[in-house]
Amino acid sequence: MARAATTSDVFNAIAEPQRREILALLRAGERPVTELAQELGMTQPRTSKHLRVLREVGLVRDRKAGKQRLYGLDARGLRPVHEWTGGFERFWNESFDRASASSPAPISPRTR
Template identity: 50%
Template sequence: MSSPAGDVIEVLAEPNRRRILDLLKDGERPVGELVDELGLAQPTVSKHLRTLRDAGLVEVRVDAQRRLYRIRPEPLAELDAWLAPYRRLWSGSLDRLERHLEEGTS
């Protein structure tokens, strides 16, 4: 997959990276807090954060001795836009199933 959405999907295929985004969805957090929450070694978390940053999914802000990470929503919005036609397809399938089930009980 060579689209921006494909790049994001490839990065998010790793479960720990999705867990990091889940932890960041409510706001920025320092690396140490992410390490504690994830139960992973600091170098491992830093490696995942670097991959997320390289993909544009997170950004970092330095505050004295701390590095604070937060989500960049733009790549996720691009992924959401790419998924929209598939979501409509899925929704249509569910609507047909619902109608079929209703007809079976009538």
């Protein structure tokens, strides 16, 4: 089966590590593309292409501010990812519970 186009699928869009880095940077607030590019060590055109993909899947919004365009996170677009991964939470909890049960008890500090 053919994969969906990156620009129409949030899962494919966030599969790219540099796009996840962009999303992480945007958690702190809006930023211009030049600042993002510098922070990521990428060219401005390459950063703009990643931002376009993220914008098309609804993870990034942009607005004009004077002569520049500011990009911000729209985390609502991550809802399908959250819902999908939430189905695995039970398995994580079981794994953590098993790990906790099999690990030795913490050593308490000695009292003098």
